[in-house]
Amino acid sequence: MIGGILDGVAAICRAILPRRVVMWLRGDYSSVRGRWIQRPIEDLNLCLSRLRGMSYLEWYARRLDGFTTVDSPERREKFRKYMENGRDQFNVIKALGVQPHHAVHEFGMGMGRVAGLLVPYLSGGSFSGNDASAGRLKKGLDYLKREQGIDADHLLIVANKDNSFDWLKGREVDYIWCFAVFMHMPERDIEDVIKNVRKIMHEKSVFFFTYSEKNPNKRIERMGSHDWWHNAAYFRDLGERYGFDMQLHTETLRQNMAYHDATRLAAFTLKPAAAR
Numbered sequence: 001m002i003g004g005i006l007d008g009v010a011a012i013c014r015a016i017l018p019r020r021v022v023m024w025l026r027g028d029y030s031s032v033r034g035r036w037i038q039r040p041i042e043d044l045n046l047c048l049s050r051l052r053g054m055s056y057l058e059w060y061a062r063r064l065d066g067f068t069t070v071d072s073p074e075r076r077e078k079f080r081k082y083m084e085n086g087r088d089q090f091n092v093i094k095a096l097g098v099q100p101h102h103a104v105h106e107f108g109m110g111m112g113r114v115a116g117l118l119v120p121y122l123s124g125g126s127f128s129g130n131d132a133s134a135g136r137l138k139k140g141l142d143y144l145k146r147e148q149g150i151d152a153d154h155l156l157i158v159a160n161k162d163n164s165f166d167w168l169k170g171r172e173v174d175y176i177w178c179f180a181v182f183m184h185m186p187e188r189d190i191e192d193v194i195k196n197v198r199k200i201m202h203e204k205s206v207f208f209f210t211y212s213e214k215n216p217n218k219r220i221e222r223m224g225s226h227d228w229w230h231n232a233a234y235f236r237d238l239g240e241r242y243g244f245d246m247q248l249h250t251e252t253l254r255q256n257m258a259y260h261d262a263t264r265l266a267a268f269t270l271k272p273a274a275a276r
C-alpha cells in the first residue's frame with residue numbers, strides 16, 4: 001500500500017519535473033526513491049538492529065532472507081531471469097583459466113546462478129560455496145535441483161555468517177570466485193575475508209573478486225546501508241598487508257558480460273614466500 005503510493009508520487013515527479021532536476025535528485029543512485037526514501041528507512045532499520053546487538057552481517061542476511069519468501073508471478077519470472085544470468089559470469093570464469101580439473105570455492109554464492117554451470121563443468125575437480133543468507137541458498141539450490149537436475153547435497157555448501165573460512169575444514173582450492181559481494185560488505189568484514197582466505201589457498205591459488213569503483217581517488221564511499229564503492233588502491237593496500245599481489249582483469253569482464261561501468265575485476269595471488 002505505502003509502496004504503491006510512493007510509486008505513484010515518483011511517477012508524477014518524473015512526469016512533471018524536468019529530466020535534469022530528476023537526475024540531480026537521483027545523484028549517484030539508481031532512483032530518486034532509492035536515495036530519498038529507501039536509503040533512510042534502511043539506515044534506520046540497520047541502526048536499530050545494531051542497537052539490539054545484531055552484527056551488520058546478521059542484519060544483511062536477515063534482510064536478504066526476507067526477500068526470498070515474497071512470491072508473485074512477476075517475482076518468479078524475475079528470479080528465473082536472474083538465474084539465467086549466471087552464463088555471463090561462467091564465461092568470464094572460463095576466460096580466466098578455470099578448467100574442469102580445478103577445485104573452486106565461491107564466496108557469497110547467493111542463489112547459485114554460477115554454481116548451476118560450474119558444478120557440472122568441474123567434472124574432474126570440485127566445487128564448494130558459502131553464503132550468509134540461508135534463504136537465498138535454499139531457494140537457489142531447490143531451483144537447481146528442480147530445473148537443472150543438479151543435486152548439491154553431496155557438495156560442501158555452507159550457510160554461515162562468519163568470515164573465518166574455518167568451515168571449509170582445511171579444504172584447499174585452485175580458485176576462489178567472489179562476485180558482487182565486497183560492495184555489500186563493511187571494511188572490517190572485507191579485511192577478515194582477505195586475512196583468512198589464505199587458509200584455503202595453496203601457493204598458486206588465485207582469488208578473483210569484483211568491486212565497484214566510482215571515483216578512483218576515493219578509497220571508500222558508502223552509498224547506502226549495504227552498498228559501498230572502493231578504489232583499486234584500497235584493495236591493493238589491503239592485499240599488500242596480507243601478502244598478496246593484485247592484478248586487474250576488468251577487460252575480461254568487459255569482453256564476456258553485459259558490463260556495468262563501475263564494476264572492476266581483480267585477482268589476488270600470493271607473493272613469493274621471500275616477499276611476504
Ligand SMILES: C[S@@+](CC[C@H](N)C(=O)[O-])C[C@H]1O[C@@H](n2cnc3c(N)ncnc32)[C@H](O)[C@@H]1O
Nearest residue numbers: 108109110113130131132133136179180181184
Ligand atoms: C549481490 S549478491 C551476489 C551473489 C552471487 N555472487 C551472484 O553473483 O549471483 C551478494 C551475496 O553475497 C552474500 N554475502 C555478503 N556478505 C557475505 C559474507 N560476509 N559472507 C557470506 N556471504 C556474504 C549475500 O548474502 C548475497 O547472497
